[in-house]
Amino acid sequence: MPVFLHDTMSREKRPLLPKPGRDVFGMYCCGPTVYGPAHIGNFRTFTVQDILRRALEVAGLKVKHVRNITDVDDKTIRGAQAAGQTLGAFTKTWTDKFHADCKALGLLPPHVEPSAVEHIPQQVAMIKALVDRGHAYVAKDGSVYFKVCTCPDYGKLNHIDFSKLETQSENSAGEANDADEYERESASDFALWKSRKPEDGANFWPSPWGEGRPGWHIECSAMSLAHLGATFDLHGGGIDLCFPHHENEIAQSECATGVKGFAAHWFHSAHLMVEGEKMSKSKGNLYTLDELVAKGFTPMEVRATLISGHYRSSLNFTMKGVDDSRSALAKLERGTDRLLAAAGFTRAEFAAPVAQEVQTSWGRFAKAWEVLQDDLNIPGCLGQVFTVLAEKDEPSAEQARQDISGLAKILFALGLELFAAKAEVAIPADVAELGARRWAAKQSKDFAAADQLRKDLAALGWTMLDRKDGYELKKS
């Protein structure tokens, strides 16, 4: 059975399969603008996309996952100038940081990660096609704009009838939407090519219309065309990109290639709230992965938190939520350990299946997989996993082996890596000594002394956990 997913354009849940005659499922996801560290809101979207890709692979599809790097726009140019760096050096710094964060969060690298700067000739070619076909015009200053009124079905993704729409007098940022100011014929028209301005510094490229740089929307159209063709299977991004970015992509691509059906399926994920509030710079709640790690959370705990809600619902990210995820992951590990013991396997034998390998057995986790396949219901899937792990009857070794096969695939699809080596917390010498003395006191049944030493340890912020044949010191 294929994976079913809600499609933004048709507003229906539809099966995900490659186009007839193709054997690879092509998916394009709008990637980060590399002008600073990505925040957890960005990573929610990328994590959900990662799980979709993993689930498709577990389902047996060959997937080509393309996710771009936006490395030229207002923010990257301004950032590079503020840092006194070239655009390339500046964006490389943040691209590297993005990759490091992705790896920590267990995101599989996309199969292709195109850079906008490296696809400027393709963008120019696409703009030229739009001009030649009468879908774009050149303004006095050499900028090129897409002429929305030449695209009759513009608005089809967002179900907006643009011919009837009154243009707003200002945008969401409170700035005037003044067509004249931008030399546009209509306020709905958008820039394909921006003529060179002094503040762009060294960041300009040649074009038939003079020096300048590409507009934002055209990047994704050109890169998806270059790597997936005029039509492909799925296009994803955060819900905020639905309009205008994705609407514009459709218009540009379909008008430039003359081929309708740009993306067969549109996949949008909802936004993250933080502690009940919308994330914003002014509120200072744009957490980065580093900030959460500094608070003592592991990236895997952050990942588990980011997927604790359905992708189409906004999720309230809280520190308590990450704490909850920590406890839940620990419970998942204990349950997995029990199952491994019942199957006669070691942790080392519990490896994630290679992506292309399709094992036949789901064991008791068939239901969990079924739930995940239904519009990527991650919380429902995890609920099923816990339900099975909590079942009373001890499974037979054979049953447990089948279960392990299913569980490994589920956890691979979710990208949840268990049993990661915990960071060793250095134990100060004085704490270690108190611990040793308490253990000795306990062994000699001097419980009064042992209790006092436990209190001393607590005063230093440490907890002592007694085992049968030893003890463990943990920071409390």
Next chain:
RNA sequence: GGCGCGGUAGCCAAGUGGUAAGGCCGGGCUCUGCAAAAGCCCCAUGCGUCGGUUCAAUUCCGACCCGCGCCUCCA
């Protein structure tokens, strides 16, 4: 105004026309010198409000209340 999303226990969060998964927290028990850890058990007669359809609605329909998103470059 246009186009959408959502309101389920203390917190988070699935789901269904036939009587509410799961996680966290909390409580109880077992184990234990103590403390933990672990295991077991308990924890919504209720799913924003009011109507309607139905043998039956949290689930469908309508109205209303509340929260949220996008509407020109924010994942």
